[in-house]
Amino acid sequence: MDYHQDRFDDFSLMLYKNEKLIALLPANRSENVIHSHQGLSYGGLLLSKESRFIDVIDGFKQLLKFSKDNGISELKIKILPRIYNSISSEEMYYIMFKLEAQLFRRDVSMVIDNLNPITLSSNRKRNLKKAKSIGVLVKEVQTFDAFFNEVLTPNLKERHNTLPTHSVDEMSLLKTKFPNSIRQFNAYHDDKIIAGVTVFEMQNVVHAQYISTLNPKNGLGGLDAIFDVLIRSIYKNKRYFSFGISNENQGKYINQGLLHWKESFGANAISHDFYSIKTDNYGLLDNVML
Numbered sequence: 272m273d274y275h276q277d278r279f280d281d282f283s284l285m286l287y288k289n290e291k292l293i294a295l296l297p298a299n300r301s302e303n304v305i306h307s308h309q310g311l312s313y314g315g316l317l318l319s320k321e322s323r324f325i326d327v328i329d330g331f332k333q334l335l336k337f338s339k340d341n342g343i344s345e346l347k348i349k350i351l352p353r354i355y356n357s358i359s360s361e362e363m364y365y366i367m368f369k370l371e372a373q374l375f376r377r378d379v380s381m382v383i384d385n386l387n388p389i390t391l392s393s394n395r396k397r398n399l400k401k402a403k404s405i406g407v408l409v410k411e412v413q414t415f416d417a418f419f420n421e422v423l424t425p426n427l428k429e430r431h432n433t434l435p436t437h438s439v440d441e442m443s444l445l446k447t448k449f450p451n452s453i454r455q456f457n458a459y460h461d462d463k464i465i466a467g468v469t470v471f472e473m474q475n476v477v478h479a480q481y482i483s484t485l486n487p488k489n490g491l492g493g494l495d496a497i498f499d500v501l502i503r504s505i506y507k508n509k510r511y512f513s514f515g516i517s518n519e520n521q522g523k524y525i526n527q528g529l530l531h532w533k534e535s536f537g538a539n540a541i542s543h544d545f546y547s548i549k550t551d552n553y554g555l556l557d558n559v560m561l
Contacts, residue, residue, distance in 0.1 A: 407493055411455065
């Protein structure tokens, strides 16, 4: 998170049991509220594999008490989607129930489960066939310049008058720190870039962070060719392939066109929940165990 530390007032916390680190909460502070770090897509409470249920209960109680003692009245926390867990871990849903936490946002992410694949739509098959017939070529590249400067940034500027969350320099810096986990795949036609996908690779999940194609070249099937290579070949042994969220306005509305496009690749919905907790409520975690 160092690359954007100037944008946030860090309030990340570490939980210990008998001087052994058992959990982390990446977080930032805004006045008297702390957030699951707003510079991270997912975040939430990160647990060691050795953490036991009672440890999580007691640890989270102490986290809330510590926050209250430091002038924090509210914690807004993201619950890590289950697909990102290395082992089964849904203690936080029970803790939210006991703390009378309020669900204030629910994002919808579209994910392919490679253990239960769904057939491509007819449109996807047709576009892929065309891409192959005209010689669209997919390559992994080591730099982000062409994709960001020629495809992604112009598209975002034209369609939404916005910029990518990461700059080219930031993505390049992140790749130097995680060279095997951040990868760039571009599609070319007649030796010119027509589309690209930036992926973040994790233990169980591959997440498509950026997806974009040149509008005049949209009919060439560049993205279809890239996703065919990624899903059917390079990442065929990963459990999940994530296309990211399809909602807007804090989860209140679904972008139907975007959702339908992701579904056409065989993706289904999972939820990403956000809760608000009053730090005063830490006492509700007393006497949980009989």
